[in-house]
Amino acid sequence: MSVRIRRVYETPEPEDGVRVLVDRLWPRGLSKDAARVDEWPKGLTPSTELRRWYHADERSYDEFARRYEAELAEPEAAELLERVRAWAAKGDVTLLTSSKTPEQSHAAVLARLLGE
Structure with missing residues (x-):
């Protein structure tokens, strides 16, 4: 199992596994x-606000990150997070974002939570 973060504009790779757009x-x-x-x-995804x-x-x-984690604790988001966690348990998952700095984005928060 691995969870990767990539920019959605990068060319897809076979090792991406399930490609999940998180924007x-x-x-x-x-x-x-x-x-x-x-x-x-x-x-x-994070709320518009x-x-x-x-x-x-x-x-x-x-x-x-703290505020986003609080949003992820809400029922709908928590259910979706568990769904992605189940995919990661079965194989590779790549979180896709258009963020120019993925390491300072919500994708990084998701990757950390999925790795716990």
């Missing part, structure tokens, strides 16, 4: 064929 909005300029996304659980808060005035990543 609420579809990536600009990318066709669905080129993205090769297997799953798109929108309910697992949290995304706007984080991107305003370079907010703290640690505070963003």
Whole structure:
């Protein structure tokens, strides 16, 4: 089992396993064929309010992660997180994001939680 984070704009690789788009909005300029996304659980993504808060005035990543984890504890998100955890238990999962800094994004929070 492995959980990877990749930018959705990178060329898909065979070792990606289940490719899960973890952004609420579809990536600009990318066709669905080129993205090769297997799953798109929108309910697992940060709320619009949290995304706007984080991107305003370079907010703290640690505070963003804390708030996002609280959102992930809500029933719908928790159920989706467990679904992705089940996929990871069976094989490789790649979390896809359009973020230019995936290591400082919600994808990193998800990868950490899935690895616990």
